[in-house]
Amino acid sequence: MESKKILHNVFQNIEVGIGEVSKVVGVSQRQLRYWEEKGYIKPVSDDNSGVRRYNLSTLYLIVFIKEQLDKGFTLAAAFERSKDIRVKSKIVRTFFEHTFNDVKITNPDKGYGEIDLGELRTDDGKMYHFKGVVDERGRYVKIDE
DNA sequence: GTTCTAACA
DNA sequence: TGTTAGAA
Numbered sequence: 001m002e003s004k005k006i007l008h009n010v011f012q013n014i015e016v017g018i019g020e021v022s023k024v025v026g027v028s029q030r031q032l033r034y035w036e037e038k039g040y041i042k043p044v045s046d047d048n049s050g051v052r053r054y055n056l057s058t059l060y061l062i063v064f065i066k067e068q069l070d071k072g073f074t075l076a077a078a079f080e081r082s083k084d085i086r087v088k089s090k091i092v093r094t095f096f097e098h099t100f101n102d103v104k105i106t107n108p109d110k111g112y113g114e115i116d117l118g119e120l121r122t123d124d125g126k127m128y129h130f131k132g133v134v135d136e137r138g139r140y141v142k143i144d145e
Numbered sequence: 146g147t148t149c150t151a152a153c154a
Numbered sequence: 155t156g157t158t159a160g161a162a
Contacts, residue, residue, distance in 0.1 A: 019147065029148080030155060050162090051148060 004097075015044055015053040025059075027066050040065070040079045061086070106135065117141065 022029045032052070035041045041061060043052040054062065061082055068078030102116035115132035120143075122128070129144040 017147085018149095028155075030157085033149085034155075050150095 011056055014056050016059060018043075018052045018054070021054055021059065021062060025063055025066055027062060032062070035062075035065070035075070038075070038079075040075070060089075110136070112136070 018029050018032055021027070022032060032041070036043065036052075041054070041058055043058070044055050064082050064085055065075070065078045068081055069075065073081065103113055104116070105113045107113070112135040114134075117130035117132050120128045120130065126145070131142050131144060133140055133142055
């Protein structure tokens with residue numbers, strides 16, 4: 001199987017217990033159970049042990065909600081905002097999963113490189129290449145003819 | 146030792 | 155939400 005898909009599966013199947021999540025994220029176990037009761041988060045639906053496990057997606061959601069709470073939003077407001085983030089994340093992920101294959105390393109030591117972001121053909125037949133660049137100047141997009 | 150539910154502060 | 159009790 002393609003390595004990217006394997007890693008995708010691995011990350012998708014990572015599960016963390018409520019104790020770990022609570023400790024690392026800084027949210028109490030009581031809160032996590034309460035958020036679940038409110039329907040905001042859902043433990044991975046598996047066996048009948050009754051022990052809660054959370055996958056990566058839920059983990060991201062938990063972290064996001066926590067951040068919003070810290071900023072002063074109510075729990076309800078935090079969850080409402082997370083809906084936006086989830087859609088945006090999916091869009092970004094879809095876009096970059098596609099372009100991740102076309103990465104050219106320009107400087108291995110410094111971690112510089114170029115990402116092929118696709119082509120653009122204008123009405124008059126000219127062809128351009130969009131490239132995402134990471135180099136000593138930072139992070140930017142350029143257009144090559 | 147960890148997690149669960151339920152109940153009360 | 156925090157905490158605590160009692161069970162798994």
